[in-house]
Amino acid sequence: MDVKRGARLCVSFYEMFAASALAVSFACGLIMFIYRMKSPAVVAVIVVATFWFKVATMVFIRFTTKRKSGRFFYYYKNVGMSIRWLWGMALVFDFLTYVVCMLIAYQL
Secondary structure: OOHHHHHHHHHHHHOOOHHHHHHHHHHHHHHHHHHOOOOHHHHHHHHHHHHHHHHHHHHHHHHHHHHHOOOHHHHHHHOOOOHHHHHHHHHHHHHHHHHHHHHHHHHO
């Protein structure tokens, strides 16, 4: 499978839950923006708390997407894409958006 088709399939897979995942990332960034001027100990607690919040919501989104859109997974299997690989790429991209949101919020 060529790279262009694989990227297109990953994007279409991520679109199923992109709105909720990005909303959580932006909410974590907003929390960091609000508390960025506090002491380093408070910022560390905020980073740890938002990290675990993001992990918990990523797990929740994964299970709800799997339950609600299970029939779409057959399409990706039929075109030769592994579901694990799709979830891995989607969750890596989602976590990178979280990290970028946190860094931008801390730098502002």
